[in-house]
Amino acid sequence: METAMDPRLNIIDKRLAGIKRLIAVSGGKGGIGKSLTASVLALTLSKMGYRVGLLDLDLSAPSTHVILGIKDVYPEEEKGIIPPEVHHIKFMSIVYFTRDNPAPLRGIDISNAMLELLAVTRWGSLDFLIVDTPPGIGDATMDVIRWLRRAEFLVMTTPSKVALETVKKVIKMLTELNVPIIGVIENMKMEKSSWVKHDLKEFNVSILGEIDFDITIEGSIGDVNKLLESDFAAIIKELVLKSSGFDLKT
Amino acid sequence: MHEWSLAEAVIATVIEESIKEGLEEITKIKIKIGELQQMDTEIFEFALNEIAKVQDVGLLLSEMRIEMETERAILKCGVCGKEWAFDETGLGEEEYEAVHFAPEVAHAYIRCPSCKSPDFEIVQGRGVLIDYIKGSGK
Numbered sequence: 001m002e003t004a005m006d007p008r009l010n011i012i013d014k015r016l017a018g019i020k021r022l023i024a025v026s027g028g029k030g031g032i033g034k035s036l037t038a039s040v041l042a043l044t045l046s047k048m049g050y051r052v053g054l055l056d057l058d059l060s061a062p063s064t065h066v067i068l069g070i071k072d073v074y075p076e077e078e079k080g081i082i083p084p085e086v087h088h089i090k091f092m093s094i095v096y097f098t099r100d101n102p103a104p105l106r107g108i109d110i111s112n113a114m115l116e117l118l119a120v121t122r123w124g125s126l127d128f129l130i131v132d133t134p135p136g137i138g139d140a141t142m143d144v145i146r147w148l149r150r151a152e153f154l155v156m157t158t159p160s161k162v163a164l165e166t167v168k169k170v171i172k173m174l175t176e177l178n179v180p181i182i183g184v185i186e187n188m189k190m191e192k193s194s195w196v197k198h199d200l201k202e203f204n205v206s207i208l209g210e211i212d213f214d215i216t217i218e219g220s221i222g223d224v225n226k227l228l229e230s231d232f233a234a235i236i237k238e239l240v241l242k243s244s245g246f247d248l249k250t
Numbered sequence: 251m252h253e254w255s256l257a258e259a260v261i262a263t264v265i266e267e268s269i270k271e272g273l274e275e276i277t278k279i280k281i282k283i284g285e286l287q288q289m290d291t292e293i294f295e296f297a298l299n300e301i302a303k304v305q306d307v308g309l310l311l312s313e314m315r316i317e318m319e320t321e322r323a324i325l326k327c328g329v330c331g332k333e334w335a336f337d338e339t340g341l342g343e344e345e346y347e348a349v350h351f352a353p354e355v356a357h358a359y360i361r362c363p364s365c366k367s368p369d370f371e372i373v374q375g376r377g378v379l380i381d382y383i384k385g386s387g388k
Contacts, residue, residue, distance in 0.1 A: 004282070004379040010266055011259035080255030081351065094355065097348035101358035104368045112376065113354035120255040120351070 008119035012147050015080075015118060018125040019053070023182065024144050027156035028166025030061075030135045033187040034156050036217070037236065038132035039067040040227055041154075044237045046088045047228065048248070050127040053083065055117075056093035057144065058134040059110055060103065065095050069222035080122040087224050092121050107139040114143050136166060137173050145179055152180040152245070155205070158188040159196050171203050182245035183208035209239045252351060253289055256378050257297035261305050264314075264383055273385035275310035278317065280381040285323040286336055287378060288350035294318070323375030327362035334363055336375065353377070 016022065025038040035058065042054040056064045065071070068087060074096055076082040083092040094103065094113060105113060123129060131148065134140045144151055153174055157167040167184070174181055183206040186196050190213045197207050211232060220226035227233055240246045260281060268276055283289050295316055302311040323336035336356070341349065345359045353376055357368050 007259035007263040010263040098358040103358040
């Protein structure tokens with residue numbers, strides 16, 4: 001049998017086998033709160049007693065380590081890579097390897113780096129793996145759909161016509177591919193309005209709720225205790241608990 | 251070691267492909283190892299043999315010979331077209347280790363020797379590929 005085969009593709013499912021649920025936090029545009037939501041969601045679920053991992057797949061602009069104040073840790077090498085546990089979250093990011101350097105990656109490099117991380121990271125048993133994805137429907141999102149086949153999507157938007165335009169495309173694509181969508185969160189609300197909900201009515205997605213623009217959140221970045229005490233975290237917890245998509249036992 | 255996780259992936263693929271092709275006994279596999287992967291080939295071969303023993307699912311892997319070929323990593327600048335070899339880059343120990351774990355992070359540490367651009371392509375010598383599987387079937 002002669003064809004060059006990439007063996008990494010055959011090991012991903014095994015690496016993820018001990019994870020009950022994979023949740024990809026996605027959205028159309030940058031700066032709408034995907035990484036903050038992924039980080040706070042991971043913290044919230046961990047505080048509730050679940051075993052949680054967080055995988056930052058925004059390879060060109062990783063930021064969850066900044067949000068959670070993670071520094072001076074490095075994965076252990078033991079027949080693969082064991083993600084270090086920080087704030088009771090197993091945390092994996094390319095930043096361990098790129099450090100503070102810019103890593104300008106083209107599409108094929110993004111796919112290869114992601115495949116490598118998925119093939120060698122040993123998560124063990126988890127209730128949730130939260131995946132922070134880069135904006136839009138580019139390489140990383142397509143690879144999440146291709147390789148994290150059990151992933152359910154949590155879609156972020158803001159009350160901005162610009163953000164919503166792309167979010168609709170994300171939802172259309174996920175729906176077309178039969179990828180489960182837990183729901184949509186409308187973040188950074190600055191005034192009462194219902195047009196986002198109205199605009200999303202044509203799609204069969206649940207709107208999990210709204211989060212007001214939190215002017216104080218920047219002061220909580222890097223400080224897990226402050227993050228957990230923030231209004232943002234309180235609303236995320238409330239949305240998660242009441243969402244049938246999360247289906248958590250309270 | 252990182253070599254173990256990739257060895258596990260290789261054996262899983264050999265088994266899956268052999269079952270698909272109806273092979274009952276695997277006599278030889280050839281693996282191409284990209285230099286950029288920074289693999290310790292002795293550990294890798296040891297891991298392949300050990301995992302093959304454990305993972306054997308009725309296929310005869312016990313007689314399997316393993317041939318490995320390391321492919322030199324060649325990089326090509328997307329801006330000025332300059333081609334150069336990874337082993338000419340002179341990375342430090344920490345950078346080598348980072349590249350070993352995720353070869354694409356080479357883009358964080360290497361620049362084109364001619365125009366200093368980080369926008370280069372890995373022309374060859376990346377990853378671990380199974381070149382062929384030889385065996386006999388029904």
